[in-house]
Every structure is written in C-alpha cells, then in structure tokens.
Amino acid sequence: MSAENQEKKTEQQQPTSIILLGMAGSGKSTVLQRLNSYLHSKKQPPYVINLDPAVRELNYNANIDIRDTVDYSKVMKQYNLGPNGGIMTSLNLFTTKFDQVLGLIEKRKGSVQNILVDTPGQIEIFTWSASGAIITDAIASETPTVIGFVVDTPRTMAPATFMSNMLYACSILYKTRLPVLLIFNKTDVQDCSFAEEWMTDFEAFQAALSSRSATSTHESTNQSEEPSYMNSLMNSMSLVLEEFYANIKTVGISAMTGAGMPEFFDAVEECRKEYYSDYKPELDRLRRERQEKSDASKKDSLDRLMKDMKTDDDEPIESDASEEEGETLDAQDVKGGGINITNTSAQTQAFDDGTSWPRP
Numbered sequence: 001m002s003a004e005n006q007e008k009k010t011e012q013q014q015p016t017s018i019i020l021l022g023m024a025g026s027g028k029s030t031v032l033q034r035l036n037s038y039l040h041s042k043k044q045p046p047y048v049i050n051l052d053p054a055v056r057e058l059n060y061n062a063n064i065d066i067r068d069t070v071d072y073s074k075v076m077k078q079y080n081l082g083p084n085g086g087i088m089t090s091l092n093l094f095t096t097k098f099d100q101v102l103g104l105i106e107k108r109k110g111s112v113q114n115i116l117v118d119t120p121g122q123i124e125i126f127t128w129s130a131s132g133a134i135i136t137d138a139i140a141s142e143t144p145t146v147i148g149f150v151v152d153t154p155r156t157m158a159p160a161t162f163m164s165n166m167l168y169a170c171s172i173l174y175k176t177r178l179p180v181l182l183i184f185n186k187t188d189v190q191d192c193s194f195a196e197e198w199m200t201d202f203e204a205f206q207a208a209l210s211s212r213s214a215t216s217t218h219e220s221t222n223q224s225e226e227p228s229y230m231n232s233l234m235n236s237m238s239l240v241l242e243e244f245y246a247n248i249k250t251v252g253i254s255a256m257t258g259a260g261m262p263e264f265f266d267a268v269e270e271c272r273k274e275y276y277s278d279y280k281p282e283l284d285r286l287r288r289e290r291q292e293k294s295d296a297s298k299k300d301s302l303d304r305l306m307k308d309m310k311t312d313d314d315e316p317i318e319s320d321a322s323e324e325e326g327e328t329l330d331a332q333d334v335k336g337g338g339i340n341i342t343n344t345s346a347q348t349q350a351f352d353d354g355t356s357w358p359r360p
C-alpha cells in the first residue's frame with residue numbers, strides 16, 4: 001500500500017471529537033445527551049467526556065468525568081474561590097493529568113467513531129483560559145476535532161443576542177483554528193430559518209433590525225424607541241461578519257425531540273473533511289514551527305554552555321562529580337533543573353492524584 005493510501009486509511013479510522021460550547025443554558029448537556037442516545041440507537045456508542053466540574057447531575061453516562069478527579073467544592077473552599085474561580089482552578093488541576101485522558105482516547109481509537117466533550121456552562125472559562133486552550137489543542141492534535149457551538153434559537157431572535165452569538169462563534173473560530181459548526185438548538189420552540197436567512201441575506205437582517213428593538217425577540221410597533229446607534233453598529237457588524245457567515249456551517253436541531261440528528265452528523269462529516277483539508281496542515285505547520293524554535297533554542301543554550309565551559313576551564317571535562325560518587329540523576333531532576341515540584345496540601349486533598357480513570 002502506498003504511503004498516501006496508508007495515510008488515508010489511518011485518517012478514516014480516527015474518531016471525530018465534537019467539543020460542545022455555547023452560552024449558559026443554550027442546551028449543551030441536553031444536546032450531548034441526545035447525540036449520545038442517537039449514536040447508541042445506531043449501535044455506534046460514543047466516548048463521552050464531561051469537563052464541567054460544577055454540574056450537579058449528568059443526564060448521560062460519561063466515560064471520563066472531571067468530577068471523579070477534582071472535587072469542585074473542596075477546591076473552592078481550600079483556595080477561597082468563588083464559583084468561576086473554582087471551575088477555572090478545577091480545570092487547571094485536571095489539565096495537569098490530561099495526558100492520561102489522551103492515553104485513554106488513544107486506546108479507544110479503533111472502537112469508537114465519535115468522542116463527545118461537554119464543557120462548563122460559563123463559556124468564557126473554557127474558551128479564554130489556558131487550560132481550555134491546552135485541552136482543545138491536545139484533543140485536536142490527537143483526533144479530527146469539530147467545535148459544536150450551541151445556540152439557543154428562540155433567544156437569538158433578538159438581533160443583539162443573535163449578533164453576540166455570532167461574534168462569540170467567530171472569536172472561537174479564530175482562537176481555536178478548528179472547524180466550527182453552529183448548532184441552532186431548540187427548533188421545537190422556534191425554527192432556525194430566520195437566523196439562516198439573516199446570515200445569508202444582509203437586507204433581511206436590516207429589515208429585522210428596523211422592525212424590532214435590538215434586544216427584543218418580537219417585532220415592535222413603536223420603532224421610535226430604537227436607539228439608532230445600536231442599529232447602525234449591528235448593520236456594520238453584520239457586514240464585517242459576511243466572510244465568516246459564508247464559510248460557517250449551520251444545522252438546526254432539537255435536543256428535546258431529537259429532530260435534525262442525521263443532518264447534524266452530515267454537517268459534522270463536512271467539518272471533519274475541512275479539518276483535514278484546511279486546519280490540519282495549518283496545525284502541523286504551527287507545530288513544526290514550534291518544534292524548530294524549541295530545537296534552535298536548545299542548540300543555542302548548548303552552544304553557549306560549551307563555550308562557557310571552554311573559557312572557564314580549557315581542560316576537557318572527563319567526569320561528573322555525581323558520577324564519581326556513584327549517584328544517578330533521575331528524570332525529575334533533569335526536567336525540573338534540580339527543583340522539586342511538590343503538590344500543595346490543598347492540591348493533594350482536592351485533586352485525587354491516585355485516581356485510576358473510571359469507566360474507561
């Protein structure tokens with residue numbers, strides 16, 4: 001088999017990771033539950049990861065659940081944090097062990113077709129934190145990854161809410177560099193055709209803006225109360241987002257009734273193709289650049305060290321003192337430059353270091 005065919009075959013065997021993001025209450029967990037049950041009904045059970053440490057009850061069975069590893073309420077108490085700080089710190093602690101999650105994903109690659117990832121309700125904690133970026137990058141470097149941005153369709157009928165969602169989705173696209181699928185959820189309450197029209201027809205969005213208040217989901221009869229700066233700002237934004245609209249995929253679903261599931265997976269398949277054609281080459285290029293930079297900096301340090309050693313003492317160095325005394329360096333000493341990194345008492349209590357991952 002040629003190398004190209006072999007590569008294609010390996011690509012086909014990779015499961016697709018779908019990371020669900022969205023504003024609080026948009027329905028991420030319900031969507032995940034629906035996707036999970038749909039895939040089970042198709043005899044293609046997915047691998048499910050919950051990254052929300054603060055959720056009380058999950059309405060699906062997660063293979064990996066952050067709550068099994070980090071105790072969110074203990075983290076809050078011991079570090080004196082509020083709810084958002086607690087979620088962020090829990091995610092940071094979990095990220096330190098994410099290599100184990102990747103190991104489990106690696107093992108399941110041949111047997112699952114989809115990996116579903118649920119994220120914390122407070123979207124900014126995941127999208128704008130270092131740990132969120134590390135987790136997303138780690139998953140995306142391991143498997144073809146799609147960001148599923150869940151939108152609450154009935155609420156997005158207000159032009160300002162619609163625009164906020166679009167700007168957020170756009171910022172996530174630029175931040176993660178991964179294919180984004182806009183999931184218009186709750187179509188049992190409100191059909192999403194109006195939003196798709198606003199995305200393709202600028203005049204339709206303008207007409208909606210002039211017939212209702214920017215923050216209202218209904219058409220208004222009293223148009224004089226509309227602040228005109230808001231309308232013109234949103235008109236301009238809509239024009240700016242034209243390029244984004246042209247390249248983004250959308251799908252309407254109802255997590256409640258299960259409508260739109262086949263269309264959802266068709267759209268995911270399209271995004272997966274995009275990942276391989278557009279995103280993966282870019283990710284590989286960035287990774288190569290990072291590697292080259294790190295190699296160059298290592299070589300530079302080594303050269304300087306050799307130079308210093310030569311000027312300090314012109315005689316060649318024959319043996320290391322520790323070797324003479326029969327001591328050996330362990331990996332920890334080498335990596336930490338002799339500094340011992342220890343867990344704080346709070347860390348050891350809140351973060352169960354010895355956890356063997358449940359239900360892998």
Ligand SMILES: Nc1nc2c(ncn2[C@@H]2O[C@H](COP(=O)(O)OP(=O)(O)OP(=O)(O)O)[C@@H](O)[C@H]2O)c(=O)[nH]1
Pocket residue numbers: 022023024025026027028029030031120121122185186187188189253254255256257
């Ligand atoms: N009618 C309708 N309601 C839905 C649908 N999907 C979710 N909901 C409701 O929306 C509310 C929020 O759903 P969740 O799944 O908790 O949303 P979430 O985004 O995970 O919430 P956080 O994690 O707290 O941000 C719940 O009351 C759900 O029952 C849907 O397709 N149709």
